[in-house]
Each structure stands twice: as C-alpha cells, then as structure tokens.
Amino acid sequence: MSFNIGEFISSIFDLTAGDYLASVWGTEPWVSVVLDILGILIVATIPLLSVFFVGLIERKVLARMQDRIGPNRVGGKYGLLQMFADVVKMLTKELLVPAGADKVAYFLAPILSLATSALLFAVVPFAPGVIGTNLGVGVFYVLSISSVSVVALLLAGWGSNNKYALLGAFRAVAQLVSYEVPMILSLLVPIILASSMSTMEIVEAQAIPFVIFAPISALIFFVSSLAETGRSPFDLLEAESEIVAGFHTEYSGMVFGLFMAAEYMGIMFMCFLFSTTYLGGYRFFGLEEIVVGNGFQLGRLLGLFITIFKGALVFFVFMWLRATLPRLRIDQLLNFNWKFMVPLMLMILLTVALLDRLILDYIPQVGDAGRAGIHLVSNIIIGLAGIEVLRRSARRQRQRHNTTSTVLAVAENEGAPIFVAAEVEPAYGHDDHGHDAHAPVPAH
Amino acid sequence: MTLEQVIFILVSFLTLGTGIVVVTNRNLFHAALAMMASFLGVAGLYILLDAGFLAAAQLLVYIGAISILIIFAIMLTRRMMQAREASFNSQSGLGLFTAVATFALLAAVIGQFWWGVDAFNGRPDVPDTVLQNTVSSLGKAFVSPEAYVVPFIVASVLLLAALIGAIYVAWPTVHAEDEA
Amino acid sequence: MQSEWQFIVLFVVIAPLLAVAPILINWLLGPKKPNPIKQQTYECGVETVGDAWVQFKVQYYIYALVFVIFDIEAVFLFPIAAAYGQLGLFAIGATAVFIVLLADGLLYAWGRGVLEWI
Numbered sequence: 001m002s003f004n005i006g007e008f009i010s011s012i013f014d015l016t017a018g019d020y021l022a023s024v025w026g027t028e029p030w031v032s033v034v035l036d037i038l039g040i041l042i043v044a045t046i047p048l049l050s051v052f053f054v055g056l057i058e059r060k061v062l063a064r065m066q067d068r069i070g071p072n073r074v075g076g077k078y079g080l081l082q083m084f085a086d087v088v089k090m091l092t093k094e095l096l097v098p099a100g101a102d103k104v105a106y107f108l109a110p111i112l113s114l115a116t117s118a119l120l121f122a123v124v125p126f127a128p129g130v131i132g133t134n135l136g137v138g139v140f141y142v143l144s145i146s147s148v149s150v151v152a153l154l155l156a157g158w159g160s161n162n163k164y165a166l167l168g169a170f171r172a173v174a175q176l177v178s179y180e181v182p183m184i185l186s187l188l189v190p191i192i193l194a195s196s197m198s199t200m201e202i203v204e205a206q207a208i209p210f211v212i213f214a215p216i217s218a219l220i221f222f223v224s225s226l227a228e229t230g231r232s233p234f235d236l237l238e239a240e241s242e243i244v245a246g247f248h249t250e251y252s253g254m255v256f257g258l259f260m261a262a263e264y265m266g267i268m269f270m271c272f273l274f275s276t277t278y279l280g281g282y283r284f285f286g287l288e289e290i291v292v293g294n295g296f297q298l299g300r301l302l303g304l305f306i307t308i309f310k311g312a313l314v315f316f317v318f319m320w321l322r323a324t325l326p327r328l329r330i331d332q333l334l335n336f337n338w339k340f341m342v343p344l345m346l347m348i349l350l351t352v353a354l355l356d357r358l359i360l361d362y363i364p365q366v367g368d369a370g371r372a373g374i375h376l377v378s379n380i381i382i383g384l385a386g387i388e389v390l391r392r393s394a395r396r397q398r399q400r401h402n403t404t405s406t407v408l409a410v411a412e413n414e415g416a417p418i419f420v421a422a423e424v425e426p427a428y429g430h431d432d433h434g435h436d437a438h439a440p441v442p443a444h
Numbered sequence: 445m446t447l448e449q450v451i452f453i454l455v456s457f458l459t460l461g462t463g464i465v466v467v468t469n470r471n472l473f474h475a476a477l478a479m480m481a482s483f484l485g486v487a488g489l490y491i492l493l494d495a496g497f498l499a500a501a502q503l504l505v506y507i508g509a510i511s512i513l514i515i516f517a518i519m520l521t522r523r524m525m526q527a528r529e530a531s532f533n534s535q536s537g538l539g540l541f542t543a544v545a546t547f548a549l550l551a552a553v554i555g556q557f558w559w560g561v562d563a564f565n566g567r568p569d570v571p572d573t574v575l576q577n578t579v580s581s582l583g584k585a586f587v588s589p590e591a592y593v594v595p596f597i598v599a600s601v602l603l604l605a606a607l608i609g610a611i612y613v614a615w616p617t618v619h620a621e622d623e624a
Numbered sequence: 625m626q627s628e629w630q631f632i633v634l635f636v637v638i639a640p641l642l643a644v645a646p647i648l649i650n651w652l653l654g655p656k657k658p659n660p661i662k663q664q665t666y667e668c669g670v671e672t673v674g675d676a677w678v679q680f681k682v683q684y685y686i687y688a689l690v691f692v693i694f695d696i697e698a699v700f701l702f703p704i705a706a707a708y709g710q711l712g713l714f715a716i717g718a719t720a721v722f723i724v725l726l727a728d729g730l731l732y733a734w735g736r737g738v739l740e741w742i
Contacts, residue, residue: 155477173688
C-alpha cells in the first residue's frame with residue numbers, strides 16, 4: 001500500500017493515523033519503534049500543553065464562583081493568553097538554588113514529578129482503539145506509577161534544605177500514602193465487575209456504567225482521587241497558613257512551573273481515570289461505534305469528545321469543591337481515611353465480590369440491568385449504614401465537646417473574658433497538631 | 445543488535461551501577477535514591493522477561509512503599525542522616541560472607557534451569573495470547589485448591605504477623621493518650 | 625519483551641526529557657546573578673536558625689508501615705480480581721479470608737491507638 005496524502009489526512013481525523021502509517025510502512029521492527037515514539041510524543045505533549053487551557057479554565061471558573069472576573073487582560077477579553085504569559089515569565093526567571101540544598105534531589109524532584117504524571121497517560125483510553133498502549137495490567141500500572149510520584153515530593157522536601165518544605169513533604173507523603181489504600185480498594189471494584197485490569201476492557205464492559213453498580217465505591221474513589229492530587233479540601237500538602245507552600249516552598253521559575261504542570265496533569269488524569277473506571281469512558285449509547293461513508297470512523301472522533309466531556313464534568317466538580325469547602329485538619333484527614341473509608345471500602349469490596357459471584361452463578365437470567373440493580377441496592381444499604389455510624393460518632397464527639405464547654409462556662413462566670421471560651425476548642429484542643437502547653441517541642 | 449538487547453544492556457548497567465553506588469556512597473539519602481534507581485532497573489529486567497505485572501508490582505512495592513519506609517527510617521535518626529560514615533565497619537566480614545552465601549544459593553537454584561537453555565539465542569517464542577493471560581492465570585492459581593491457596597492464606601497470616609509485630613515494636617505501650 | 629511494554633519502556637526514556645527541556649530553556653533565558661541573600665532559605669523573612677532538620681514523628685513511619693502491608697495485599701488481590709470471571713465460590717471465600725485477616729491487622733492498629741494522630 002502506498003502513501004496517499006488524502007487518506008492520511010482523513011485517517012488523522014478519524015484517529016486511525018497510527019494504523020494507516022503501520023499499513024503503509026510495513027512490519028519491519030523499526031516501524032513499531034517509530035510509531036511508538038510518535039505515539040509517546042502525542043500522548044505526553046497534548047496533556048502537557050492542555051495544562052495551559054485547563055489552568056485558565058480553572059482560574060476563570062473559580063473567579064466566577066467567587067463573584068470575580070478572573071484573567072481578562074492578556075489575549076483579549078477572556079484572558080486567553082494568560083497562561084502563556086505566565087509561562088514566559090517563568091522561563092525568564094533566575095534558576096535559584098537555595099543555599100545548602102541537595103542539588104541532585106532538588107532538580108530530580110520536579111523532573112520525576114512531571115515524568116510520572118506524563119507516564120500515567122499511556123493507558124488512558126481516549127476513544128475506541130485510541131490508547132497509548134493497551135496494557136493487560138493497565139490499572140495496576142497506574143497505581144504503581146502514581147506511587148512512584150510520591151517519591152518526588154520526598155525528594156523536593158529533602159533537597160530544599162528548608163524546614164517548611166520538609167514538614168510539607170512528610171505531611172504530603174503521609175496523606176498520599178494513606179489515601180492510596182482506599183484508592184486501591186475502590187479500583188478493585190470495577191476490575192471485579194469487568195473481570196479485567198486493562199483500562200480498555202473495563203470501558204468495553206460498561207454497557208451500564210459502573211457508577212450505577214457501585215455509587216458508594218465511586219464516591220470513595222472520587223474522594224481519594226481528590227486527596228491523591230492534593231486538591232481542596234485535602235490540600236494540606238500546601239497549606240499556606242501553616243507550612244508556607246509545602247514541599248515546593250523553595251522552588252521558583254520553571255522548576256516550580258513543572259510541579260504546577262505535573263499537578264494539573266495529575267488532576268486531568270484522575271478525571272479521565274474516574275470516567276474510565278466508573279462513568280463508562282468513551283461510551284455513550286453506542287455513539288462511539290458510528291462509521292460513516294466509506295469507512296470513516298466518526299465514532300472514534302465522537303468517542304474522543306465524549307471522553308473529554310466526561311473528564312471535564314468531573315473536573316468541574318473538582319473546581320466546585322475547591323470553591324466551596326474549607327481545608328481539613330491533618331488528624332481529621334487521616335482519621336477519616338483509616339477509620340471510615342478503608343473499613344467501609346473493605347466491606348463494599350467483600351460484598352461486591354460475593355454478590356457478583358452469586359448473581360452470575362444462580363440467577364444469571366436477571367441480565368445486566370438486574371445485576372446492576374442488586375449491586376446498587378446492596379451498595380446503598382452499606383452506604384447508609386456507614387453514614388449512620390458517622391452520625392453516631394459525630395454525636396459522641398459533640399457530647400464530649402458540650403461537657404468540656406460547661407467547664408469553660410464556669411470559668412467564664414469566674415471572670416474569664418468571653419473570647420477565651422470562643423478561642424479554645426476543647427474537644428479537639430488536645431489533638432490539634434497535638435500539643436499541650438506542657439508537651440515537648442512539636443514533633444513532626 | 446536488536447532493540448531488546450540494547451535495552452537489556454542499558455538496564456543491566458543501571459541496575460548494577462546504581463547497586464554499586466548504594467554500597468559505596470556515604471550520603472545515606474543518596475544511597476537510598478540509588479537504590480530506587482536500582483529497583484527501577486530490576487523492573488526493566490522483569491519487562492524484558494515478559495513479566496509486566498511483576499514489573500509494576502516491583503515499582504509499587506519496592507519504590508512506592510519500601511523505599512519510602514527506608515527513607516523515613518533514615519530520617520528518624522538524625523545522626524545517621526548527616527554523618528558521612530565509613531562504608532565499612534567491624535561486621536564487613538560477616539556481610540561479605542552473607543553476600544557470597546546468598547549468591548551461591550541463588551546461583552545454585554538458577555543453575556538448575558540454566559543448563560540446557562540456549563540463553564544467547566533469544567528467548568523461547570511464547571505466543572502473545574499466552575502472555576496476555578499470565579496475570580489472570582496467576583490470580584486463578586492463588587486461590588485454586590489444587591494450586592497455591594494454602595500458601596496464599598499463609599502469606600496473609602504472615603502479613604498480619606508483620607503488621608502486628610511492627611506496631612508492637614514501634615509503638616510504646618504507654619502512649620501519649622495516657623500522658624495527656 | 626511484549627509489544628505493549630515497548631511503548632512504556634520508550635516512554636520512561638522520553639518522559640524525563642519533557643521535564644529537562646523547560647529547565648534548560650529557563651537556565652538559558654534567565655539571569656544568573658546569585659548572591660547570598662537571594663539564596664537564603666525562605667522562612668517568612670526570619671533568618672534561618674540551624675539546618676532544615678526537624679524532629680521526625682514516628683507516626684509517619686507507622687502510616688508508611690501499614691501502607692506497605694496494604695500495598696502487598698494489593699499485589700495479591702489485583703490478579704485475583706482480574707481472574708474474577710473464572711473463579712468459583714471457594715476462591716471468593718479464600719479471598720474473603722485473606723481480606724478479613726488483613727482487616728484484623730487494621731483493627732489491631734486501631735485498638736492500639738496507632739491510628740490516632742497525636
């Protein structure tokens with residue numbers, strides 16, 4: 001088959017350019033290498049460049065939610081070129097290395113951070129057949145790469161020779177490592193339902209999106225993905241009121257920009273992963289299978305738009321939460337994870353595994369819809385039970401709070417100024433970063 | 445030379461070179477970093493051996509969890525972290541003996557499979573369909589009674605023992621709640 | 625090497641270059657006038673006392689430890705989940721025992737107050 005420019009352009013539009021080039025170039029070993037490198041450049045640079053766009057959208061949407069206008073000067077009425085201006089500024093800043101920094105760790109951190117974020121996109125199914133590489137262990141690969149990215153934070157904190165950076169890094173690692181557990185468990189649910197680890201096959205298995213099978217598990221995945229990307233209300237890793245900017249306190253210029261880009265790429269990836277594992281990825285009522293004319297696969301293009309739309313929807317919720325919720329405290333954050341999400345998720349995992357087997361073995365006639373319904377009911381029951389447990393524990397905590405406030409009220413009667421009572425939070429006082437006046441030096 | 449051979453040589457150099465750095469570097473933090481790079485190299489070797497799942501597991505467990513644990517352990521002790529101590533101490537003879545013994549054991553085990561394999565003419569040709577199902581075969585083998593279900597349960601008991609033991613050792617019996 | 629992993633191996637080589645390029649451009653374009661004040665560690669305007677070392681809390685270590693156990697559990701659970709379609713009730717039961725045993729470990733940690741952030 002010889003090269004034809006018209007067919008090539010058409011293949012770009014229906015996202016089959018890779019297959020077309022493979023059919024033109026033949027099956028020599030170098031072809032797969034060249035095609036892979038082209039694929040890598042596309043898969044890595046498009047998310048990297050769309051950070052410009054996503055960053056601007058976030059700033060605009062946040063501004064609107066806070067009754068502001070947001071960027072509106074650079075690049076016309078909508079501030080379209082704001083992020084480009086920011087990048088130009090970052091590129092022309094001095095490359096500062098703080099005194100006493102460990103240079104290897106200092107520069108390795110942003111590189112590792114961006115590289116791992118880019119590597120994640122290798123297994124995102126953008127449209128039918130459009131995926132970096134359809135790994136058989138796709139979801140597991142995602143977990144292992146994102147666990148490597150935790151090392152980058154530790155490197156940054158250690159390399160900067162700054163107390164705040166080190167504290168921020170410790171905190172970040174504790175948070176990311178803890179929330180990886182519910183994330184692992186909640187990713188097991190779609191794998192069980194699809195009986196495969198490949199992202200592509202998980203999407204193919206979702207004639208009914210898995211969010212309908214297991215809404216609570218989806219919610220837990222969403223919450224832990226918020227925490228994994230360090231987004232509000234879990235943005236403790238850069239809590240500016242406590243630890244300046246966390247692990248990237250000492251970074252400026254483009255080195256900081258790389259952390260920023262890695263963060264946005266991580267968020268984009270999590271949105272895509274959520275839509276892949278729970279929202280049905282590129283599938284939308286068979287729209288992704290349309291073929292028009294003489295083999296022009298319009299469905300692939302539509303699939304791409306569907307993926308982006310679903311991802312954008314999840315991203316909107318991310319922004320919405322950022323504009324709405326205040327930051328959690330580190331003890332609340334970790335308690336919520338280990339004492340609520342992990343046990344709940346273990347329960348859901350066991351139920352889903354057992355129930356699905358029973359349905360498939362004994363009542364296969366209920367079909368996909370019946371299976372979804374049974375899972376939905378069991379999930380909701382577990383979720384309600386979980387909420388009830390939370391309510392009771394909150395009530396207990398309030399009661400403890402009330403008894404201690406009585407003591408304070410007595411103190412007030414004895415002439416203590418009223419603002420003392422307002423400032424002291426007795427129920428939490430002892431565990432808020434954990435130090436009484438007589439306790440030893442803050443040990444982080 | 446095929447691409448596979450080039451990658452094998454590069455990955456071996458990465459694994460062994462950083463391995464040497466781990467034992468010779470006096471900055472403990474840098475040694476830990478080199479160890480991670482060495483783990484990455486091992487993951488690359490697994491990929492070359494068509495064991496993709498094992499490679500991902502190597503990244504997840506060794507780089508993502510155990511290395512972080514080791515760095516935390518380094519940071520727990522201030523003196524060790526800053527001192528650039530000598531690489532050798534009085535136990536170096538014992539260490540050498542352990543290393544040689546471990547190597548001999550591994551060599552003996554691997555040697556059983558080595559003879560008769562024509563290692564220099566590429567791997568035996570396994571069809572892709574078999575390779576793609578290795579993970580689910582592994583999963584099935586873990587929990588089927590005629591394969592590894594007993595070791596699987598024993599492994600979970602072992603993990604439980606490790607967790608409880610670690611907490612028992614690391615956590616003081618009289619903890620801060622009693623002090624406060 | 626499987627063809628699907630060739631992509632990943634090449635990606636691992638290329639991905640760091642994506643990050644190195646902007647740093648190099650920044651190094652070329654940016655001014656280079658370091659001075660001691662500029663390079664001081666940022667501590668909200670106060671001069672730095674001592675080095676960056678802060679007392680490390682054993683709690684972080686414990687969380688990392690619990691995480692390692694769960695991580696290894698995941699390595700076992702993922703292949704089982706991927707083979708789910710071919711498993712029988714006995715297999716699910718064995719996996720349930722596995723999960724429950726690990727949950728026991730979590731309960732022990734909880735009971736000992738290890739998960740309390742203090």
